[in-house]
Amino acid sequence: MRDAGRAICTAGVLAAVVLAVAVAPARANVRSQALYARGLIPFNGGKWDDAYRLFDRAVQADRADAVALYYRGLAQARRGLSAAAIQDMSQALQLNPTLPHAALDLGVAYFDAGQYPEAKTWLERAHAQGGDRPTAAFFLGLTALRLGDNAAALTYFDEAKAAPELKPVADYYSGLALARQGQTDAARSALEQTARDLPQSEIGQVAQRYTTTELRRPSMPLAGPLAKPWSLYGSLGFAYDSNVVAGPSESDVSGRPGISGKDDGSTEIGFGGGYTLLDSDLGSVRASYDFYQSVHFSLTEFDLQGHRVQLLAASAPTGMVRYGIAGTYDFYALDYQSFYQEGLGTPWVSIAEGSDAATQAYYTLRGRDFFRAPFNPGRDSINNAAGLRQFVALGDPRWALGIGYQFDAEDTVSNGPMGNDFQYKGNQFDVDVAIPVLAETRIEVGYLLRFEDYQFVNSRPNRDGSFVRRHDVGNRVAAAAVHDLTEHLALTFDFIGIINNSNIPNFEYDRNIVSAGVRVVF
Amino acid sequence: MTRMKRIAIVGVVLVAVATQVTPGRAADEAGTVAAVAGTLQVQRGGRWQGVGIGAPIFLGDHLRTGAGDQAKVVLADDSVLQLAPDTEVALDKQVFDPTAQRFESLLKLARGKVRSWVSDYYREPGARFEVETPTAIAGVRGTEFIAFYNEGAALTEIVGMVDRVEVAGKLAVIGSVVQVGPQYYTEVRRGRFPSAPQRLDDARFHRYLEGLDLIGTGGHDGLSEMHPALAGHLLSPQDVPGGAAGGAVAEGLKVTAPPEFLADRLSPDVRANTQPLLEFKSVPPGQSPKATGGIKVGF
Numbered sequence: 001m002r003d004a005g006r007a008i009c010t011a012g013v014l015a016a017v018v019l020a021v022a023v024a025p026a027r028a029n030v031r032s033q034a035l036y037a038r039g040l041i042p043f044n045g046g047k048w049d050d051a052y053r054l055f056d057r058a059v060q061a062d063r064a065d066a067v068a069l070y071y072r073g074l075a076q077a078r079r080g081l082s083a084a085a086i087q088d089m090s091q092a093l094q095l096n097p098t099l100p101h102a103a104l105d106l107g108v109a110y111f112d113a114g115q116y117p118e119a120k121t122w123l124e125r126a127h128a129q130g131g132d133r134p135t136a137a138f139f140l141g142l143t144a145l146r147l148g149d150n151a152a153a154l155t156y157f158d159e160a161k162a163a164p165e166l167k168p169v170a171d172y173y174s175g176l177a178l179a180r181q182g183q184t185d186a187a188r189s190a191l192e193q194t195a196r197d198l199p200q201s202e203i204g205q206v207a208q209r210y211t212t213t214e215l216r217r218p219s220m221p222l223a224g225p226l227a228k229p230w231s232l233y234g235s236l237g238f239a240y241d242s243n244v245v246a247g248p249s250e251s252d253v254s255g256r257p258g259i260s261g262k263d264d265g266s267t268e269i270g271f272g273g274g275y276t277l278l279d280s281d282l283g284s285v286r287a288s289y290d291f292y293q294s295v296h297f298s299l300t301e302f303d304l305q306g307h308r309v310q311l312l313a314a315s316a317p318t319g320m321v322r323y324g325i326a327g328t329y330d331f332y333a334l335d336y337q338s339f340y341q342e343g344l345g346t347p348w349v350s351i352a353e354g355s356d357a358a359t360q361a362y363y364t365l366r367g368r369d370f371f372r373a374p375f376n377p378g379r380d381s382i383n384n385a386a387g388l389r390q391f392v393a394l395g396d397p398r399w400a401l402g403i404g405y406q407f408d409a410e411d412t413v414s415n416g417p418m419g420n421d422f423q424y425k426g427n428q429f430d431v432d433v434a435i436p437v438l439a440e441t442r443i444e445v446g447y448l449l450r451f452e453d454y455q456f457v458n459s460r461p462n463r464d465g466s467f468v469r470r471h472d473v474g475n476r477v478a479a480a481a482v483h484d485l486t487e488h489l490a491l492t493f494d495f496i497g498i499i500n501n502s503n504i505p506n507f508e509y510d511r512n513i514v515s516a517g518v519r520v521v522f
Numbered sequence: 523m524t525r526m527k528r529i530a531i532v533g534v535v536l537v538a539v540a541t542q543v544t545p546g547r548a549a550d551e552a553g554t555v556a557a558v559a560g561t562l563q564v565q566r567g568g569r570w571q572g573v574g575i576g577a578p579i580f581l582g583d584h585l586r587t588g589a590g591d592q593a594k595v596v597l598a599d600d601s602v603l604q605l606a607p608d609t610e611v612a613l614d615k616q617v618f619d620p621t622a623q624r625f626e627s628l629l630k631l632a633r634g635k636v637r638s639w640v641s642d643y644y645r646e647p648g649a650r651f652e653v654e655t656p657t658a659i660a661g662v663r664g665t666e667f668i669a670f671y672n673e674g675a676a677l678t679e680i681v682g683m684v685d686r687v688e689v690a691g692k693l694a695v696i697g698s699v700v701q702v703g704p705q706y707y708t709e710v711r712r713g714r715f716p717s718a719p720q721r722l723d724d725a726r727f728h729r730y731l732e733g734l735d736l737i738g739t740g741g742h743d744g745l746s747e748m749h750p751a752l753a754g755h756l757l758s759p760q761d762v763p764g765g766a767a768g769g770a771v772a773e774g775l776k777v778t779a780p781p782e783f784l785a786d787r788l789s790p791d792v793r794a795n796t797q798p799l800l801e802f803k804s805v806p807p808g809q810s811p812k813a814t815g816g817i818k819v820g821f
Contacts, residue, residue, distance in 0.1 A: 029684065030666060033639040034600040037556040044575040044739045067737055077745055100737055101744045108745040135746045142751060146760075169752055179763040187763065201754025203761075210763050245795055292790040306790040312779050326779035332794045339794070348780055362780045389780060393759050402781070430783055446784035478785035496785045496792060513789060 032062035039071060048078040066096035074105065082113040104132040108139055116146045134163035138170055141177075148279075148316055150177040168197035172207055184487060232273040237492065237517020239266050239294070244302045245511060266296045266303075268515065283315040283324070305333040323349040338371040340379075360389040364408075379422060380413040402432040420456035421470075427451045440484040450474040460506045472502040482519075490519050552616045553579040553597035559740030560591030562605070575739055579613060586610040587634070592736040599625060600641035601651065606733035609634025614654075618643070625649035632656075633673040637683070637734045639666050654692075658710035661688045667702070668730055676712040681705075681722065681730045691715045 039054030055072035058065060073088030089106040092099055107122035120143050127136035141156035154177045160170040175190035191207035198204035242263045274288035292306040307330070314324030328344040348362035366383040370376040387406035405428070412423045430448040437443055454470040462468050477497040484490045498511040555562060555577045563570045564577070565584035579585065579595055585605060587593055593605045599618045605611065615628035625643040629636070631653055640662050644651045652661045655671040658678035665685035671678050680689045682702040690699045691710050698715050702708050705727050706719040722730070742748055751757050786793040 030602075030639045030641055031600070033602045034596055034641060037594055037596040037602045038554075040556045040594070040739045041554060041576045043743070044741065071738065071743075074743060074745065101746075105745045108749060112745070132746065138752075139746060139749075142757075166752070169754060172754075173761070176761060176763050191763065198754045202756040203754045206756060206762055239789075241791070294791055304791050304794055306794065308790075314778055324779060330794075332790075346779060360780060364780075387780065404780075432781075432784055444784060448783050448785070476783065476785050478783070478788060480784060480788055494788045496789060498785070498792070513792070515789075 029062050029065065032058045032065040032068055035061060036065065036068040036071065039068075039075075043071065043075060046078075048075050051075045052079060064095055066092040066099050066102075069095065070099055070102050070105075073109070077105075077109050077112070082109055085109050086113065086115075098129070100131055101126075103129060104136050104139070107136070107143075111139055111143055111146075114146075116143050119143045120147070134160050134166055138163075138166050138173075141170070141173055145173060145177060150180050153177040154181075168194050169203065171197070172203045175207065229276040229279070230273065231275075231521070233271065233519060233521045235268070235270040235492070235517055235519040237268045237515050239268055239513055239515035240264075241266065241511070241513045243509060243511040244296070244299050245509060262299060264296050264299045264302070266294045268517065269293045269295070272308075280316070283313065285311070285313045287311050301335045303335055304339075305336065307331040320352050321349065322352070323347070340368060340370040340375070342366055342368040357393065358391045360391070362387050362389070377414045378412070381422070382411045382413070384409050384411075400432075400434045402430075404428075404430050404432075421454070421458050421460075423456060424452045424454040424470075426453070441481060443479065443481045445480075446476075446478045448474075448476040448478075450476070458504055460504050462504050468503065470502060470504050470507060472500060472507060474501070475499045488521055490521070492517050492519050551578045551598065552581045552583070552613050553595045553603075555579065555593065556596045556602075557594035557736055557738065557740045558591075559593070559736050560607075561588055562591065562593040563587075575741075581613055581616055584610060584612045584632075592733065592740065594736060594740075597627070597641075599627065599643050601627065601644075602639040603629070604637040604734050604736060606635035606637075609636060611636055623648070625651075627651045629653045630655075631669055631671045633671055635668060635670040635730075635733060637666070637668045638662075655710075657692055657712045657714075658716065659690050659692060661690075662686075668734070670730065678710040679707055679730075680710075680716075681707045681727070682719075689716045 035054050035058035039051045039058060042048075042050035042054065052072060052075040055068055055075055058068035059072055062068065069088050070092035073085045073092060076082075076088060077085035086106065086109050089102055089109060093102050093106060096102075103122050104126035107119050107126055110116070110119035110122060120140065123136050123140045123143060126132050127140060137156045138160035141153045141160060144150070144153035144156060154174055157170040157174040157177065160166045161174075171190045172194040175187045175194065178184075178187035178190060188211050191211045195204050195208040195211060199208070240263070244262055244264050270290065270292045272288060272290035274286055276284060276286045278285040288308075288310045290306070290308040290310075292304070292308075294302075294304045296302050309329045311327045312324065313326075315322050325348070326344075326346040328346075329341070330344075331341045332339040344364055344366045346362055346364040348360055350358050350360040352358045364383075364385040364387075366385070368379070368381050368383070370379050385406055385408035387404055389402060389404040392401045392403075406426075408426045408428075410422065410424050410426070412420070428448060428450040430446060432444065432446040434442065434444040450473070452470075452472040452474070454472075456469065457467050458470045459467070460470075475498070477495075479495045481493045482490050483493075492515075494513070494515045496511075496513040498509075500507065500509050502508050555573055555575050558573075558575055561572050562574075563586050564573045564579065565571075565586070566580065566582075570586070573579075579597075585593070585595070587605050587607055587609050589607050591605075591607050595603045595605070597603065597613075598616065603611070610632040611634070612630040612632070613627075614630045615626060617624050617626040619625075620643070623646055625646060626649065627644075629638075629652070632655075636653065638651070638653060640651045643649060644662065650661055652659055653669040654660075655669065655678040657671070657676055658680065660667065660669055660678075660680045662685070665687060666683035667687045668681040668683065669678070670681070680687055680702050682704050684704055687702045688699050689702055689708050689710065691714055693713065693715070700708050700716040700719055702719045705722050707722055707730070708716040708719045710716045746752070756762070781787065782793070
């Protein structure tokens with residue numbers, strides 16, 4: 001009898017426990033519903049902190065309440081806590097994979113956090129679910145732009161344009177993608193549409209400014225990365241050089257005394273092009289070739305011909321860190337005879353600080369080989385350089401400031417008198433600013449200060465006739481202006497000023513070059 | 523009367539006034555609008571007027587939604603009502619006095635569908651939360667259910683969501699009361715007792731949930747809908763066609779190979795100047811170009 005009573009008692013306790021467990025979620029759910037509903041009131045009023053507190057209590061009341069979790073995530077996102085927002089929305093979607101709008105918002109949260117691959121995954125899911133298809137397409141387009149996939153971006157923006165409320169902004173970003181692809185006419189059309197539809201918005205004003213200025217200026221030599229896979233250019237100009245200083249091709253210079261210090265004019269011809277060999281999610285590879293020829297009016301032995309071949313490989317610009325390597329081969333002929341050749345290799349890495357600044361570190365190994373005496377082998381050298389460079393946007397994204405420092409060591413191959421004379425360690429600082437001025441004109445200005453400390457006592461005397469190590473301080477100023485006449489034709493005007501001070505008079509010189517020309521780009 | 527006594531009396535009066543005002547206001551303000559998709563109208567003083575989120579709901583107010591409208595109201599007792607489209611309901615009675623442990627609410631559903639989340643206060647003994655239609659009364663003690671009244675057919679349907687709902691017909695005589703559990707339903711026609719509860723298959727159950735799918739405020743809650751990109755704001759300097767000068771700055775992530783100094787970029791002639799001028803500017807020590815026929819250099 002006692003056992004039967006105990007059994008009944010145990011069963012009663014178990015039943016009570018089962019009942020309690022069964023009822024507990026229901027109680028929590030009602031409590032959660034009330035707190036969630038109360039949270040909607042401050043949420044609707046933009047009081048994100050108050051809304052967060054109520055949604056948080058709702059989640060505490062029922063941790064399986066997907067809607068409360070989702071709204072706590074939305075409140076977190078509005079409070080700027082994107083990681084917490086992503087966590088809440090992810091959890092909400094685990095609880096309820098079809099929770100309306102949640103996949104789209106999680107994708108947008110990832111996009112806002114700069115996590116584009118994750119954004120793409122969730123936006124694609126929202127796109128497939130269909131409920132928010134045009135909006136999902138729009139954000140997929142933005143994500144594709146960030147990932148450098150302009151073709152995919154265009155497809156998504158075209159789909160987003162089906163929604164009238166999305167069309168003006170989708171037009172703008174289509175224009176951006178088209179401009180990056182080099183389709184300037186189509187880009188102009190899309191951007192002009194945005195400028196008409198949203199004249200007071202930021203993108204409307206940018207579109208207005210860009211369609212009246214930038215799109216007519218693709219020939220800018222300083223312009224940004226080329227969007228289409230190929231490019232071609234040609235240039236013709238005239239230059240005045242106050243001091244033609246490059247050495248002539250002949251080793252026997254006795255018949256050409258007093259060259260330095262003479263001024264002369266020249267015609268300058270250039271052409272070249274580039275082709276993007278690879279452009280994927282992983283990175284890009286681009287090859288280019290440049291030709292240059294100067295033809296002097298009188299000092300024809302200083303006619304310089306240059307051939308440059310470059311190969312640039314870089315990782316895709318999808319994260320905070322980007323890296324790459326640049327390889328360059330230069331060949332120069334002086335007076336139409338071989339002068340020297342050199343090869344340069346530059347691995348580099350850049351770290352973005354937000355979207356307005358970046359720091360770059362690089363190392364350059366350069367080998368230079370002269371073909372003829374007296375420079376071969378006396379001036380043949382290996383140069384090791386390492387530098388840091390800071391890029392900063394100056395409010396208007398078209399304004400750019402670059403500040404750099406570089407250390408380099410020139411190790412001449414020969415240890416004879418000429419070799420010893422030119423072995424040095426150098427430090428240089430430079431600053432460079434690119435500024436859009438008038439509607440169709442852009443100017444870039446740069447200044448470089450360079451110190452060279454030579455490693456051996458020089459074979460030339462200093463001012464008091466003694467022989468000492470050479471120390472130079474060089475100043476270089478350069479300015480370039482480009483004025484677009486048409487989409488493919490531009491006028492160029494350049495100035496270069498060089499003042500080289502040295503403790504040994506032989507190495508002191510000034511040089512000023514002024515040039516003007518036309519440039520054709522396709 | 524001393525000064526201290528006067529202060530004490532004034533204090534007592536103020537406390538008395540305060541204690542009188544607080545329950546009175548709580549009794550009048552029965553709830554708050556938490557969400558509206560479309561339009562929610564309130565009849566107060568004989569006039570219908572639209573109300574928005576955060577608007578107070580008073581005892582005696584009639585609420586109605588039109589076709590395609592939905593709304594959610596959170597009551598002072600933490601119960602939540604969700605109104606489906608084409609619904610009219612009145613808050614006829616509310617006693618919410620946690621001190622005295624008195625909790626009573628009566629909603630009169632004139633037409634349409636209401637989903638109720640009834641707060642835990644109604645689990646207390648003697649507490650009562652009722653939804654009354656022209657043909658039935660549904661009473662619960664802390665649960666969740668749907669009440670649907672079809673005005674044309676004079677038919678009430680009650681669907682249990684969680685726990686049990688007690689449903690009775692509105693007859694002059696005491697009749698059977700049925701208990702409706704989760705995913706069960708009963709119907710009450712005019713002048714009849716409730717039908718025996720029947721289990722709903724999933725398809726029918728979800729049909730009762732139609733029109734009760736309001737999530738959030740009913741407005742633009744999502745990150746996408748309030749996103750600055752859609753308002754025409756520039757998200758980043760990267761989004762300016764052409765990017766920054768040199769393509770390096772505004773497209774901070776797109777910094778490419780280190781650029782040469784501007785002078786070297788502009789002029790291969792400057793770039794190729796490797797200081798050989800010295801050989802032509804000066805005469806090496808002890809040498810004469812004219813005498814030797816050339817510069818003598820040693821390696």
